[in-house]
Amino acid sequence: MAALQHSPGRRLVLYVEDDDEVARMYGLAFSDEYEVTRVRTGIDALRQLEIRDRGALPDLVVLDHQLPDITGIEVLSVIRSNHDYDHVFVVILSNHSDPDLKQAAFRLGALQWLLKATMTPQQVARRLHDALDRKGS
Numbered sequence: 332m333a334a335l336q337h338s339p340g341r342r343l344v345l346y347v348e349d350d351d352e353v354a355r356m357y358g359l360a361f362s363d364e365y366e367v368t369r370v371r372t373g374i375d376a377l378r379q380l381e382i383r384d385r386g387a388l389p390d391l392v393v394l395d396h397q398l399p400d401i402t403g404i405e406v407l408s409v410i411r412s413n414h415d416y417d418h419v420f421v422v423i424l425s426n427h428s429d430p431d432l433k434q435a436a437f438r439l440g441a442l443q444w445l446l447k448a449t450m451t452p453q454q455v456a457r458r459l460h461d462a463l464d465r466k467g468s
Contacts, residue, residue, distance in 0.1 A: 341366045342463065343389040347376040347406065348424075349399050353447065357424070360452035361393070364460060373401035377409055380416065388419055391463060396425035396432065404432065407439045422459060 344365040348354040354369050361367045368389075370376050376392065383389070392410065396403035403423050410416050423436050423444045433444045442462055445455055 342391065343387060344368070344459075345370065345376060345379055345389040345392045347371075347373065347392065347394045347398065347403070349395065353395075357393075357452045357455065360456040361459070364456065365391075371399070373398045373403065373406040376406055380410065380413075380419075388416065390418075390420065391459065392419060392421045393424050393459070394421060396423055396427045404435055404439065407436060407441055411440045420463065422462070424455060 342365050344361055344367045346354065346358060346361060346367050346369045348357065348369060349371045354371075358367055358369055368379065370379055373394075376394070380388065380392075392406075394403035394406055398406070403425065407421050407423070410419060410421060420442045421440065422442050423433075424447060425444070426447050428446055436444050443458065445458060447455075450458070
């Protein structure tokens with residue numbers, strides 16, 4: 332697991348995706364604008380946040396919902412329970428379209444829920460850019 336890297340002027344993104352091929356496609360689209368660190372599990376995402384707690388936290392966490400250890404909703408819940416991470420935005424990027432899951436994510440403070448199957452990686456990257464700009468990050 333690589334540590335989050337930071338180049339001045341580039342936003343930090345922690346990308347949580349267990350599928351290597353999906354991660355490669357989206358990671359390439361994200362890396363044009365962001366410093367991207369990818370981890371494969373929810374626990375690794377939370378560890379990465381702990382490591383960075385005293386340093387540069389990510390501006391954005393992009394979470395798959397179905398991870399091999401815990402769900403994206405569980406990761407989001409832990410992130411939102413720590414006020415040190417209040418400024419970290421979270422977007423769920425998943426193939427799950429269950430309205431109850433989406434509602435739970437929004438109640439916990441997810442910025443967006445995006446469906447992989449309906450958007451190209453470049454469209455997702457544009458949506459992330461626009462959402463962060465609206466939030467003033």
